[in-house]
Amino acid sequence: MVGVRKLTVTRAPVSPSELGVDSLPYVGVIGGSGLYEAGFFSEYFEVQLHTPYGLPSDNVVIGRVGGEWVAFLPRHGRGHRYPPHRIPYRANAWALWALGVRAVISVSAVGSLRQDFAPGDFVIPDQFFDATKGREYTFFDGPRTCHIQIGLEPFNPVINQLLYEEASRVNRTHLGGCYVCIEGPRFSTKAESRVWRDVYGCDIIGMTLVPEINLVRELGMCYSLLALVTDYDIWVPHQPVTADLVERVMGEKLELARKVLLNVIPRMPRDVHVKCEEVLGNACV
Numbered sequence: 079m080v081g082v083r084k085l086t087v088t089r090a091p092v093s094p095s096e097l098g099v100d101s102l103p104y105v106g107v108i109g110g111s112g113l114y115e116a117g118f119f120s121e122y123f124e125v126q127l128h129t130p131y132g133l134p135s136d137n138v139v140i141g142r143v144g145g146e147w148v149a150f151l152p153r154h155g156r157g158h159r160y161p162p163h164r165i166p167y168r169a170n171a172w173a174l175w176a177l178g179v180r181a182v183i184s185v186s187a188v189g190s191l192r193q194d195f196a197p198g199d200f201v202i203p204d205q206f207f208d209a210t211k212g213r214e215y216t217f218f219d220g221p222r223t224c225h226i227q228i229g230l231e232p233f234n235p236v237i238n239q240l241l242y243e244e245a246s247r248v249n250r251t252h253l254g255g256c257y258v259c260i261e262g263p264r265f266s267t268k269a270e271s272r273v274w275r276d277v278y279g280c281d282i283i284g285m286t287l288v289p290e291i292n293l294v295r296e297l298g299m300c301y302s303l304l305a306l307v308t309d310y311d312i313w314v315p316h317q318p319v320t321a322d323l324v325e326r327v328m329g330e331k332l333e334l335a336r337k338v339l340l341n342v343i344p345r346m347p348r349d350v351h352v353k354c355e356e357v358l359g360n361a362c363v
């Protein structure tokens with residue numbers, strides 16, 4: 079089944095009948111650089127969703143994994159049309175939430191800031207540091223003012239563990255690590271990279287985690303990241319990061335990343351979001 083359904087959502091979440099399915103997708107996958115198609119759906123259709131925050135990066139593809147519907151959205155859009163600082167993060171998060179998604183697994187290419195996280199390895203981070211400069215960080219722009227608390231577990235530990243188990247079956251994988259999110263779109267200077275590593279104590283670097291991770295949580299969804307190390311950023315002098323290098327290494331490991339997703343999705347507990355929703359309970363002034 080292939081086709082595009084158009085939906086303007088005024089009341090969320092949508093109902094299964096509005097979407098034309100028997101049950102809403104619980105798991106949503108956000109694909110990063112190189113991952114523009116899910117590639118593991120047995121049956122699927124696309125939804126063009128108009129949100130109060132505009133159009134997402136692309137149509138959301140809803141497809142079956144086993145008996146479950148799963149939503150897939152490429153954060154840069156097909157053809158990588160949105161650079162990291164222009165991604166419609168709010169529309170993306172809101173679209174997934176409106177479609178019923180409560181557990182988001184994101185995939186990203188990252189640079190490594192330490193020797194033992196080598197290109198080709200997977201990392202499942204457990205902390206992040208925000209070094210972005212000017213994005214749309216929140217759904218709470220006033221008059222409703224809310225400050226969500228995601229500091230202890232910004233990435234969901236249950237999903238992290240599932241990702242780790244499935245990823246380490248197929249590839250070298252590290253559980254835990256701090257992701258520093260830079261503004262981009264340029265890569266870091268050597269001086270900056272040294273600061274991320276030695277002063278901030280971060281382990282991996284990318285440009286897209288923030289505000290994706292906090293917007294997802296503001297809507298009560300859980301979030302975890304399958305990060306693929308594509309490079310050593312700028313601190314291995316003979317091999318500085320380039321966009322080409324990132325896409326090439328990602329291309330080499332794409333099928334493994336898909337395999338991990340395919341194996342994690344059926345293991346996702348249906349109540350994993352309950353703890354993630356709790357941050358909304360005491361966040362608003």
Ligand SMILES: CSC[C@H]1O[C@H](OP(=O)(O)O)[C@H](O)[C@@H]1O
Nearest residue numbers: 110111162186187284285286324
């Ligand atoms: C294509 S090179 C840099 C680009 O790759 C990463 O994106 P994503 O997290 O979507 O895989 C990085 O953050 C930059 O946006």
Ligand SMILES: Nc1ncnc2[nH]cnc12
Nearest residue numbers: 187188189284285311319
């Ligand atoms: N070194 C790096 N810096 C920022 N984003 C990246 N994405 C992949 N490698 C990166």
